[in-house]
Amino acid sequence: MPTLQTDPRSGGVKKSSGVNVLPIVGETWAKIRDDSNHEVDWLIASFDGKSKTDITVVASGSGGVEGCSSSLPENCACYGGMRLSSGRFVTFYYVGEGTPIMQRGRASMFKNGETSLGSSFQTRENQLNFKTLDPVGEGVFNAMEGCDREVDMSPGLKESGI
Numbered sequence: 001m002p003t004l005q006t007d008p009r010s011g012g013v014k015k016s017s018g019v020n021v022l023p024i025v026g027e028t029w030a031k032i033r034d035d036s037n038h039e040v041d042w043l044i045a046s047f048d049g050k051s052k053t054d055i056t057v058v059a060s061g062s063g064g065v066e067g068c069s070s071s072l073p074e075n076c077a078c079y080g081g082m083r084l085s086s087g088r089f090v091t092f093y094y095v096g097e098g099t100p101i102m103q104r105g106r107a108s109m110f111k112n113g114e115t116s117l118g119s120s121f122q123t124r125e126n127q128l129n130f131k132t133l134d135p136v137g138e139g140v141f142n143a144m145e146g147c148d149r150e151v152d153m154s155p156g157l158k159e160s161g162i
Contacts, residue, residue: 019110021143022056023047029144032060032083042068042082045140052106055079055140069157074098077107081144085159091141092153110140 028043041062042106057070058078068082074096081091093111095104141147151162 003009003060006049010110017138018053020054021045021096021140022054024057025055025143028057028060029081032081033089033146038062042080044071044073044078046073046076046078046108047103055110065157065159065162069155072096072153072155072159077103079107079140080153081147084162089144089147090149090151090162091144091147092151094153 025043025045028040031037031040031043032043039062040060041064043056043060045055046058058073061067061071063070064085065082068080071076072094075098077093077095077099079091079093081089083089095107099107123148141150
C-alpha cells in the first residue's frame with residue numbers, strides 16, 4: 001500500500017490514509033466509461049457497512065445527474081462519479097446532514113488519499129538522487145480515472161446546475 005509523507009520538506013513520518021477502495025468501484029466505473037453501455041451512467045460509493053476504511057458502491061444506475069442526486073444518502077459521506085449528457089465525466093463528494101462527525105473527517109481524508117497533515121504525494125529519488133514528488137494513487141477519486149473535474153453535488157441537482 002502506498003504511503004504518504006506528512007511533510008516532504010523534512011522527510012516527515014510516512015503514513016497511509018488507510019482507504020481500501022474495493023474492486024467493485026473500479027468495475028462499475030469502467031461500465032460508466034464504456035461507450036457501448038447505456039445501463040449505468042452514475043455511481044455512489046461509501047463505507048462498506050460498519051467498516052471505517054473499505055469503500056464500496058452503494059448505488060448506481062441511469063438517469064444522469066438527476067438520477068444520481070435523487071439517490072444521495074442522508075446519513076453518510078459518499079463519493080461518486082457520472083457521465084454527463086455531453087459525454088464528459090465528473091466526480092463529486094457529498095456529506096449528508098446526518099453524517100457523524102468522525103465519518104465526515106475520515107471521508108474527507110480518503111477523497112484524494114490525503115492525510116490531515118499533508119497532500120497525496122510521496123518522495124522518490126530520481127537517477128540524479130534528487131527527491132521529487134509523485135502522486136500517491138490511493139484516494140477514492142483515483143479509482144475513477146478520466147474525470148474532467150469535481151462538481152458540487154446536492155439532492156435535487158439537475159445537469160443544468162453544473
